[in-house]
Amino acid sequence: MRLSAQQIQQFDRDGYLFFPSLFTPDEVRVLTDEVPALYAQRRPENVREKTGDVVRTNFAAHLYSYPFARLARHPRMVEPIVQVFGEDVYMHQFKINGKQAFDGDVWQWHQDYGTWRADDEMPEARAMNVAIFLDEVNEFNGPLMFIPGSHKQGVLDASHDTSTTSYPLWVINHQTIAKLVEKGGIVAPKGPAGSMILFHGCLVHASTSNLSPWNRVSVYLSLCAVSNHIRRFKRPGYIAHRDFTPIKCLPDDCLLRDYDVPLPWKNGTPNEEQKAA
Ligand code: SIN
Numbered sequence: 001m002r003l004s005a006q007q008i009q010q011f012d013r014d015g016y017l018f019f020p021s022l023f024t025p026d027e028v029r030v031l032t033d034e035v036p037a038l039y040a041q042r043r044p045e046n047v048r049e050k051t052g053d054v055v056r057t058n059f060a061a062h063l064y065s066y067p068f069a070r071l072a073r074h075p076r077m078v079e080p081i082v083q084v085f086g087e088d089v090y091m092h093q094f095k096i097n098g099k100q101a102f103d104g105d106v107w108q109w110h111q112d113y114g115t116w117r118a119d120d121e122m123p124e125a126r127a128m129n130v131a132i133f134l135d136e137v138n139e140f141n142g143p144l145m146f147i148p149g150s151h152k153q154g155v156l157d158a159s160h161d162t163s164t165t166s167y168p169l170w171v172i173n174h175q176t177i178a179k180l181v182e183k184g185g186i187v188a189p190k191g192p193a194g195s196m197i198l199f200h201g202c203l204v205h206a207s208t209s210n211l212s213p214w215n216r217v218s219v220y221l222s223l224c225a226v227s228n229h230i231r232r233f234k235r236p237g238y239i240a241h242r243d244f245t246p247i248k249c250l251p252d253d254c255l256l257r258d259y260d261v262p263l264p265w266k267n268g269t270p271n272e273e274q275k276a277a
Pocket residue numbers: 097099107142143144205206207220
């Protein structure tokens with residue numbers, strides 16, 4: 001899939017692009033069918049909500065789940081990113097966020113590149129965030145919110161919040177958010193399962209809790225230009241990957257047909273990937 005000149009311009013201006021229904025219901029089903037078994041596993045990659053046993057996020061499923069290993073190589077997702085960066089990309093982070101009905105907690109206002117720079121020593125903001133909806137996203141189940149144009153600010157000051165949710169995050173203060181929103185407003189792309197968003201590593205984003213009876217499972221990926229690979233292994237390897245091998249795309253029908261893909265962590269997470277190096 002190639003982006004048009006107009007889409008590239010729009011990405012540069014707003015910091016994101018939305019592709020409603022990019023994947024078909026049959027393709028999405030292959031992925032959603034796999035999620036309960038992944039969330040049921042007792043492995044370090046499952047981070048649970050602070051209120052109980054409900055999974056908030058699952059890391060690195062592309063290394064131990066066959067359908068997600070194929071999604072990680074999907075040309076509809078990878079090719080536009082290679083086009084934007086003009087070079088090969090590798091998978092920096094792979095997560096399946098639960099945002100489960102009634103239990104899904106907030107994600108505070110933040111930029112992802114702030115963390116990649118501070119923790120992982122990623123040289124530049126040359127990594128793309130991707131969200132793929134596995135459930136419908138509507139105004140009630142905690143849609144992802146963006147401040148359009150906020151990526152133009154570069155890295156903003158942030159403080160490390162270790163108490164609001166079960167997952168520590170570098171968050172941006174409310175005064176800064178209010179100023180940015182005055183200028184850019186807030187948008188929340190909503191749509192059917194199978195929709196995809198591409199968004200800039202410096203785009204300021206957040207989501208509220210999910211008080212609705214509908215799950216909002218979404219896959220969040222970060223694909224980094226290979227020459228811009230991280231320089232420090234401060235976070236576990238299942239959160240910030242240390243394998244910089246360029247992604248080789250599978251054919252476009254890879255979610256519906258069998259293709260051979262490696263599953264190196266099928267029998268467990270290697271010890272050296274569970275801690276700081
Ligand atoms: C994230 O920013 O990584 C996740 C946001 C969300 O799941 O809404």
